[in-house]
Amino acid sequence: xxxxxxxxxxxxxxxxxxxxxxxxxxxxxxxxxxxxxxxxxxxxxxxxxxxxxxxxxxxxxxxxxxxxxxxxxxxxxxxxxxxxxxxxxxxxxxxxxxxxxxxxxxxxxxxxxxxxxxxxxxxxxxxxxxxxxxxxxxxxxxxxxxxxxxxxxxxxxxxxxxxxxxxxxxxxxxxxxxxxxxxxxxxxxxxxxxxxxxxxxxxxxxxxxxxxxxxxxxxxxxxxxxxxxxxxxxxxxxxxxxxxxxxxxxxxxxxxxxxxxxxxxxxxxxxxxxxxxxxxxxxxxxxxxxxx
Amino acid sequence: xxxxxxxxxxxxxxxxxxxxxxxxxxxxxxxxxxxxxxxxxxxxxxxxxxxxxxxxxxxxxxxxxxxxxxxxxxxxxxxxxxxxxxxxxxxxxxxxxxxxxxxxxxxxxxxxxxxxxxxxxxxxxxxxxxxxxxxxxxxxxxxxxxxxxxxxxx
Numbered sequence: 001x002x003x004x005x006x007x008x009x010x011x012x013x014x015x016x017x018x019x020x021x022x023x024x025x026x027x028x029x030x031x032x033x034x035x036x037x038x039x040x041x042x043x044x045x046x047x048x049x050x051x052x053x054x055x056x057x058x059x060x061x062x063x064x065x066x067x068x069x070x071x072x073x074x075x076x077x078x079x080x081x082x083x084x085x086x087x088x089x090x091x092x093x094x095x096x097x098x099x100x101x102x103x104x105x106x107x108x109x110x111x112x113x114x115x116x117x118x119x120x121x122x123x124x125x126x127x128x129x130x131x132x133x134x135x136x137x138x139x140x141x142x143x144x145x146x147x148x149x150x151x152x153x154x155x156x157x158x159x160x161x162x163x164x165x166x167x168x169x170x171x172x173x174x175x176x177x178x179x180x181x182x183x184x185x186x187x188x189x190x191x192x193x194x195x196x197x198x199x200x201x202x203x204x205x206x207x208x209x210x211x212x213x214x215x216x217x218x219x220x221x222x223x224x225x226x227x228x229x230x231x232x233x234x235x236x237x238x239x240x241x242x243x244x245x246x247x248x249x250x251x252x253x254x255x256x257x258x259x260x261x262x263x264x265x266x267x268x269x270x271x272x273x274x275x276x277x278x279x280x281x282x283x284x285x286x287x288x289x290x291x292x
Numbered sequence: 293x294x295x296x297x298x299x300x301x302x303x304x305x306x307x308x309x310x311x312x313x314x315x316x317x318x319x320x321x322x323x324x325x326x327x328x329x330x331x332x333x334x335x336x337x338x339x340x341x342x343x344x345x346x347x348x349x350x351x352x353x354x355x356x357x358x359x360x361x362x363x364x365x366x367x368x369x370x371x372x373x374x375x376x377x378x379x380x381x382x383x384x385x386x387x388x389x390x391x392x393x394x395x396x397x398x399x400x401x402x403x404x405x406x407x408x409x410x411x412x413x414x415x416x417x418x419x420x421x422x423x424x425x426x427x428x429x430x431x432x433x434x435x436x437x438x439x440x441x442x443x444x445x446x
Contacts (some may be wrong), residue, residue: 102422106334106422
């Protein structure tokens, strides 16, 4: 028996009402799918005094592709992302990530906003969204601000979200035909487990050349990170298998992971180079490239 | 708080605490004992129910969140042809040992066969990824789900 601490659960009928509750209530926290928060609450004596349910707000659950941009409402479930043709074609790395997240039951409850707001260095939606150059929109009563996703993450389990704010939307440019993205991860087993290391890559192809590249890693730093040094080494170059291997090494040498229950720092370093290499290869092939 | 939702085809009005999981409400408040309490952290799948038709772990759902929604457990699917085929296949193929995971396995398998009547073995493995069984080693369960799909086709 792992009883939940006492709290009051509020079920607002609109985003405005939810924002009102978050700003007026003392010690309040939003809850969407609950897949991260509920197990966390079972481990504490005293949790937040108020929980504000946002999972039922239909206005935050949507997925659109318009004018070259993909926008996803914060409470869109992982299942919906997995089934989406838009995500499969326009955000291939995100599709890869969601495919490997949790279990059916968890994907049916868990939301993209919850995964990001939990701000775990191991959040699997983060690396693919980082390489797609995503922005997030954060709302509070009467105003909203948009920032790069990279600025949203502050530290392990810490986001830049203020207690009275709510993440409402994730937005990124839809992948075009000559571009590809991919996500690879290593866990302690294949299914239903947290990543020990994860890597995402995005490539824009210009014939045999890489016009633009973005690389991100999860679980190797206090937050999910981009690796601009490696991206710079790749852009403008003619792509070969050997080049991708070198870029993996650049990433490996650039990061400073830690030892923890899921893996050692040295294992993480080694495997990150391998995963970056795999992600780059997949992204390149999806962009229509060939490997020599 | 007062709560109204649809449970196994019946409209239910009941009292629930804000911090009461759907799992506890079903077992303690509504006497639905097929829903098992395993890990209480969404890992084991023994408490799986259908929420608006989709499998979820009821230990992660707070009772007030089901207001106005549809909850289904194996009790509500007794006469459903897909569930009948699954139940018979599970019994005849030796897919049940201690039985603790069985209701959750059946719910996950039911949702699979309902949406995908001819699943591959990989589809079955993915569908029950969130259901832990400590007895069978999964082999007989996977065989039973594939057998149920054949029974339904016949």
